[in-house]
Amino acid sequence: MQIRDYILRRLIVLPFLIVGVSIIVFGLTRIGGSPVAIYLSHEMSSEEVAEIEARFHLDEPVPVQYAYWARGVLQGDLGWSGVAAAPVTAVFPNKLAATMELAVASAVVAVSLGIGLGTYAGARRNKLPDHITRIISISGAAMPLFWFAIVMLIVFWVYLGWFPIGRSTPEVFASISHPTGLYTVDALLAGSFTAFRDAIWHLVLPALTLGYGATAIIARMMRSSLVEELQEEYVDAARAKGLAERLVLRRHARRNALMPTVTVIGLSFGFLLQGTIVAEIIFRWPGLGRWMADSVLRGDRATIMAYVLFTSVLFLVVNLVVDVVYAYLDRRVVLGS
Amino acid sequence: MRSSTWRWAALLLALTMVAAACNSATTDTTQPAENTETTNTPTGGDEVKNPGLLVHAADDEPSTLDPAQVEPGEGGETVILQVYERLLEIGSGGPDLVPGLATEVPTVDNGLISADGMTYTFKLREGVKFHDGTDFTASDVKYSWDRAMEMDLPEGAAGVLSDIVTEVRVVDDFTVEVELQKASAAFLNTTVVAMVSSIVSEDAVEANGGIVAGEQNDFMQGNMVGTGPYTLTAWNRGENIQLEIYDDYWGTPAFLDVRIEIGPTPDVRVLGLRAGDFDTIEADPSFIGEIEGAEGVTIFGEGLTVEPIHIGFNLNIPEGALPAEDTIPTNFFHDPRVRRASNHAFDYQGFIDGALGGFGDFNPHYIPQGIFGYDPAAPVYGTQDLAKAEELFTEAGYCPDGFVVSVITEEANLFETAALVLKDSLESLPCNIEVRVLAVAEAQFDDAHAQDPIEYAMWVKNADPFADPHSYLSSYQHPDGEWGVIHGFANGYADPQKVADLIDAAEVELDADARAAIYSELQFLLYDDPMWLIAGQEGVVAAYRSWLKGWESNPLWPRPSLKFALIDK
Numbered sequence: 001m002q003i004r005d006y007i008l009r010r011l012i013v014l015p016f017l018i019v020g021v022s023i024i025v026f027g028l029t030r031i032g033g034s035p036v037a038i039y040l041s042h043e044m045s046s047e048e049v050a051e052i053e054a055r056f057h058l059d060e061p062v063p064v065q066y067a068y069w070a071r072g073v074l075q076g077d078l079g080w081s082g083v084a085a086a087p088v089t090a091v092f093p094n095k096l097a098a099t100m101e102l103a104v105a106s107a108v109v110a111v112s113l114g115i116g117l118g119t120y121a122g123a124r125r126n127k128l129p130d131h132i133t134r135i136i137s138i139s140g141a142a143m144p145l146f147w148f149a150i151v152m153l154i155v156f157w158v159y160l161g162w163f164p165i166g167r168s169t170p171e172v173f174a175s176i177s178h179p180t181g182l183y184t185v186d187a188l189l190a191g192s193f194t195a196f197r198d199a200i201w202h203l204v205l206p207a208l209t210l211g212y213g214a215t216a217i218i219a220r221m222m223r224s225s226l227v228e229e230l231q232e233e234y235v236d237a238a239r240a241k242g243l244a245e246r247l248v249l250r251r252h253a254r255r256n257a258l259m260p261t262v263t264v265i266g267l268s269f270g271f272l273l274q275g276t277i278v279a280e281i282i283f284r285w286p287g288l289g290r291w292m293a294d295s296v297l298r299g300d301r302a303t304i305m306a307y308v309l310f311t312s313v314l315f316l317v318v319n320l321v322v323d324v325v326y327a328y329l330d331r332r333v334v335l336g337s
Numbered sequence: 338m339r340s341s342t343w344r345w346a347a348l349l350l351a352l353t354m355v356a357a358a359c360n361s362a363t364t365d366t367t368q369p370a371e372n373t374e375t376t377n378t379p380t381g382g383d384e385v386k387n388p389g390l391l392v393h394a395a396d397d398e399p400s401t402l403d404p405a406q407v408e409p410g411e412g413g414e415t416v417i418l419q420v421y422e423r424l425l426e427i428g429s430g431g432p433d434l435v436p437g438l439a440t441e442v443p444t445v446d447n448g449l450i451s452a453d454g455m456t457y458t459f460k461l462r463e464g465v466k467f468h469d470g471t472d473f474t475a476s477d478v479k480y481s482w483d484r485a486m487e488m489d490l491p492e493g494a495a496g497v498l499s500d501i502v503t504e505v506r507v508v509d510d511f512t513v514e515v516e517l518q519k520a521s522a523a524f525l526n527t528t529v530v531a532m533v534s535s536i537v538s539e540d541a542v543e544a545n546g547g548i549v550a551g552e553q554n555d556f557m558q559g560n561m562v563g564t565g566p567y568t569l570t571a572w573n574r575g576e577n578i579q580l581e582i583y584d585d586y587w588g589t590p591a592f593l594d595v596r597i598e599i600g601p602t603p604d605v606r607v608l609g610l611r612a613g614d615f616d617t618i619e620a621d622p623s624f625i626g627e628i629e630g631a632e633g634v635t636i637f638g639e640g641l642t643v644e645p646i647h648i649g650f651n652l653n654i655p656e657g658a659l660p661a662e663d664t665i666p667t668n669f670f671h672d673p674r675v676r677r678a679s680n681h682a683f684d685y686q687g688f689i690d691g692a693l694g695g696f697g698d699f700n701p702h703y704i705p706q707g708i709f710g711y712d713p714a715a716p717v718y719g720t721q722d723l724a725k726a727e728e729l730f731t732e733a734g735y736c737p738d739g740f741v742v743s744v745i746t747e748e749a750n751l752f753e754t755a756a757l758v759l760k761d762s763l764e765s766l767p768c769n770i771e772v773r774v775l776a777v778a779e780a781q782f783d784d785a786h787a788q789d790p791i792e793y794a795m796w797v798k799n800a801d802p803f804a805d806p807h808s809y810l811s812s813y814q815h816p817d818g819e820w821g822v823i824h825g826f827a828n829g830y831a832d833p834q835k836v837a838d839l840i841d842a843a844e845v846e847l848d849a850d851a852r853a854a855i856y857s858e859l860q861f862l863l864y865d866d867p868m869w870l871i872a873g874q875e876g877v878v879a880a881y882r883s884w885l886k887g888w889e890s891n892p893l894w895p896r897p898s899l900k901f902a903l904i905d906k
Binding site: 047048049051052055082083084085086091095150153154157158161164165166167170174281282284286290291294297298299 | 398399400401491492551558559571573574575576577579596598600601602604605608609611612614778779780781784787
């Protein structure tokens with residue numbers, strides 16, 4: 001099957017999959033009780049509850065409620081977020097941008113540390129530096145994120161006072177416009193060094209915390225790949241022709257060792273996105289993760305639905321892209337067979 | 338990857354660290370002038386952080402800033418207290434009323450309350466301006482109260498007005514008269530000072546959607562145009578709320594701008610206080626262990642909150658509704674011996690010493706300490722008496738055969754702890770009792786608690802805070818009151834009519850001594866015929882940086898019980 005036909009077929013199926021997912025999730029959100037809970041106060045009478053249910057059509061049968069929700073989605077209305085006290089569509093882009101900014105910064109930390117430590121350890125196999133770097137990298141994966149985050153706060157926020165908490169200094173944040181929602185990018189677009197510095201200053205602690213947790217798997221993969229590559233004949237050949245060990249490592253072995261590591265880096269990004277939920281709660285990062293956690297606790301069904309819909313679409317599209325890219329790169333793969 | 342790329346990465350990382358270090362050590366050029374002295378000192382440094390700014394860490398975000406929509410006890414009330422004003426306010430030192438936008442507290446003696454107690458006159462302050470620059474007049478008062486009643490949003494507290502007010506009349510630009518449906522000694526303390534009675538700018542509302550019955554006003558939900566010492570400058574949802582000193586305020590101006598940081602977890606709030614980035618934090622007794630001894634931090638622990646923590650008895654259990662494990666009959670709590678036995682069995686001291694960290698006290702039924710009408714001579718369930726409890730359960734036929742009962746509660750807070758103390762207390766009796774504690778998420782609890790009738794035999798909650806005893810008794814004890822009907826109090830009181838008559842009589846009794854005597858009688862009566870198990874009255878606990886001056890707390894103000902305008906650094 002031609003790639004074009006395959007993409008077309010997948011695109012035709014895509015909406016059905018999304019509708020299927022949305023029906024399942026919509027049904028599941030109703031199992032935990034009525035979505036009216038987000039609007040309730042402790043002392044509300046049953047008449048007042050009924051009034052609110054009628055206002056949001058929650059007194060209708062579930063399929064009718066789904067129809068209202070689906071119609072809203074098609075019209076670009078994902079509902080009202082009780083947690084954010086605003087329409088979901090108005091809040092979502094900024095939250096997503098905040099989360100992506102943190103995830104990307106964490107990925108930079110994880111990749112830098114992971115590849116650096118992995119290379120350092122692999123080139124000194126079974127020597128003291130190898131053992132030390134392994135301890136450093138593995139401890140990142142072993143420590144629970146919530147605990148490590150608190151420790152980082154105690155050290156760098158409370159005692160040293162080097163880094164703050166939150167995403168920005170409010171006055172600085174308000175001093176520039178935010179066309180992309182990515183604070184660092186917006187700061188650069190505005191040409192404000194103060195804002196850029198503020199963005200980075202706030203990013204360092206959560207990104208280091210989150211990135212450190214993802215370092216281990218990258219470092220381990222890098223180390224083992226490098227150890228393997230260093231045993232290859234082409235490395236011996238390079239050494240035999242008199243190339244300095246430093247150059248053998250940099251120009252030959254490390255470059256090849258990076259290939260499998262890159263795959264792991266892709267997987268680690270998923271871990272980072274998951275980790276943002278905990279990191280956002282502890283570091284007061286106003287992203288999707290914190291919003292979702294609050295929404296789940298407070299029963300904000302509109303937000304949960306929007307989040308699940310978003311991740312489902314993302315997952316389906318990424319899957320499609322991966323399949324196509326894979327087929328493009330490796331002609332032995334036959335799509336749709 | 339090319340080696341040059343690595344160098345760039347290393348350089349970028351180094352620059353980041355340097356930038357961060359520079360940022361922490363240098364001043365912020367966008368701060369107000371006085372902030373240029375800001376330095377980040379390690380914990381314990383005595384240099385004031387963020388001069389000119391009060392940073393409060395709250396645990397909750399408002400769902401609305403509209404007085405007509407805000408739910409009593411909800412985060413929005415905190416902000417409304419600072420930005421809007423009411424005709425009268427609760428003063429700093431205690432429950433006494435002080436003039437707000439009215440110039441005098443009405444009394445029968447000063448002629449501002451009619452002899453029959455049906456008409457209240459408020460003389461208004463002149464020269465007051467709203468934050469949008471318009472003048473405050475009597476018309477704004479009428480508009481604000483009528484607006485809340487007309488909108489009548491279920492999540493709001495419009496009933497506080499509509500249950501008692503017949504009409505608000507504008508006499509002249511600076512005089513309003515309020516006609517009541519019946520004489521009410523509770524009117525000033527219950528209605529006039531309530532957040533729903535805050536005065537909003539008529540012009541601002543009319544320019545932004547006006548009044549639509551049954552519908553929220555989107556503008557007012559996120560914007561505030563009041564007369565108070567602060568203006569709202571920003572509400573960054575999920576992050577912070579910023580208040581600025583209102584320069585044209587008619588009264589004593591505030592000292593500091595305010596930033597309310599929204600939703601740090603309890604651990605982070607404590608760390609922020611230690612770091613000096615937060616000046617005050619939303620605290621409860623469970624925080625004290627973590628804060629005690631912290632340099633530069635003051636712990637305040639005086640007085641009691643006015644939100645008693647109660648365990649409810651359902652006297653209106655629907656047939657077949659209880660969890661399958663429960664073995665109690667639907668009329669279980671109709672028997673006063675069962676209610677009294679439960680009250681005797683509870684380990685009050687354990688709850689206060691443990692869960693409340695010693696910051697709390699026992700509470701009679703159902704007037705909290707600190708509220709008018711509280712009678713210290715009234716009997717109170719404050720000592721665990723297992724022998725008496727066993728005797729009463731035996732008399733009622735539930736000992737030694739026992740029973741299984743479920744208690745629903747929110748998870749991971751004081752309410753769950755109270756439920757666990759109840760479980761421990763009842764199960765320590767030689768009666769084969771099993772208490773199942775169903776700790777659920779807040780939203781799930783609210784959903785269950787909002788059912789009519791409620792489908793659980795027992796639950797744990799606290800009362801809404803009120804400034805007048807009538808609000809407590811009409812809501813929580815009156816057989817025909819809001820909860821009395823839902824929970825079937827009439828099925829249990831030995832003499833429901835007597836309870837109702839006493840509560841109704843106290844409401845209209847304008848003589849303070851006579852009114853207090855009625856409340857005293859009620860407290861004795863409700864001890865013998867309890868409708869609740871009051872686990873305790875939580876102490877006021879707060880923690881703040883010692884560099885704050887003028888710090889005052891009044892539990893009758895919405896949580897965190899602070900007026901920011903009184904605080905300086």
